[in-house]
Amino acid sequence: MRTAITMLALLACAGQAMAWGDDEYRLRQPRSSNSYDPSTGNMYNTYRHADGSSDTYGNNAQTGSQWRSHSDRRGNQSGTDADGNTWNYNRDTNTYFNYGTGKMCTGSGYSRICN
Numbered sequence: 001m002r003t004a005i006t007m008l009a010l011l012a013c014a015g016q017a018m019a020w021g022d023d024e025y026r027l028r029q030p031r032s033s034n035s036y037d038p039s040t041g042n043m044y045n046t047y048r049h050a051d052g053s054s055d056t057y058g059n060n061a062q063t064g065s066q067w068r069s070h071s072d073r074r075g076n077q078s079g080t081d082a083d084g085n086t087w088n089y090n091r092d093t094n095t096y097f098n099y100g101t102g103k104m105c106t107g108s109g110y111s112r113i114c115n
Contacts, residue, residue: 031047032045032046032047033046033048034046041060041061041062042058043058043061044056044057044058045057045058051073052072053070053072054071055071056070056071060082063082065082066082067081068080076088076089077091085100085101086098094107094108
């Protein structure tokens, strides 16, 4: 009886190991990464999805602030800033807009213009 139970347990583990080794299964699972910036105290948790999109959640334990963002596979982004304001970035027009503050920026780098 004891041998039969041991065999069943081993078979169950082997079946699970085969499922985890399946490439298709792994591709469907999100990949995550965490980073910490000691100069600001910000912690970032990013989840990359098989469809090319990603979700990032940030927080700062010192200030209690939190924020989040979503990026689609084309590079368009949206999220909520630390003050709870929603924002949107359109990659095609290179335009950022914060719905809570009314701030709008166009361009990038030194040529970026904000109101």
